[in-house]
Amino acid sequence: MPDTARRRTLEIQHHATEIRIFEEGKLIAGHPVLEGKALRRVEPAHRKAPPPRPPHQMPGQGLRRPLEFYDAVGRRLDSVSLWRSRADISEQLAAERQRTAQLGRAQVAMAGRLQEAAAEADALQARLAAVGRTADDGCLDRRLPEGLLE
The missing domain is CATH 1.20.5 (Single alpha-helices involved in coiled-coils or other helix-helix interfaces)
Structure with a gap:
């Protein structure tokens, strides 16, 4: 089936020796029947050519560095x-x-x-x-009596 007919409603007629494809009553393709199971045949005329690739370009001179640079690195x-x-x-x-x-x-x-x-x-x-005192009384600021801490 041609690429241009992929999203449209088509009528397929299967005959003994040929398969015919119709769109709105008009024959748009015909192919011979292939012998065997699950075989495919792609008609090159029904396929769009892939877009041409731009030619491979070498990097510009500004991107190339002399070997001395890499030696220094x-x-x-x-x-x-x-x-x-x-x-x-x-x-x-x-x-x-x-x-x-x-x-x-x-x-x-x-x-x-x-x-x-x-x-x-x-x-x-x-x-x-x-002795009835606490550290908050300020008693630690004065000298305590001898023997109290022993």
């Missing part, structure tokens, strides 16, 4: 050392782990000191309460 990348060896990366990772461990130990020590300070503050509050 390679040297610059080498000097920046974007690529590190596995040993360098392993060494840096070990140093980071060591710093993390040191920070962890420092945090544990600080937490212990904070617990000790909190315990001392609780003991001081208890001793002040025993």
Whole structure:
């Protein structure tokens, strides 16, 4: 069937040796019957030619660069050392782990000191309460009697 008749209503007549296609009572195509199942025959005259492709164009001179440019880029990348060896990366990772461990130990020590300070503050509050005073009284600004904190 021609490409130009794809979206129109057509009448198909199947005869023993030929298939005829009619549009509005007018014969627009005729084809011999093909022997066998699910066979197709494409009549080249019924197909539109694909649109011509523009010829392949080479990029303009402005887009081409001399080999010296790429050589300079390679040297610059080498000097920046974007690529590190596995040993360098392993060494840096070990140093980071060591710093993390040191920070962890420092945090544990600080937490212990904070617990000790909190315990001392609780003991001081208890001793002040025993003498009928509170930290809000301003008593900590004056010298406490000897033996009170012991």
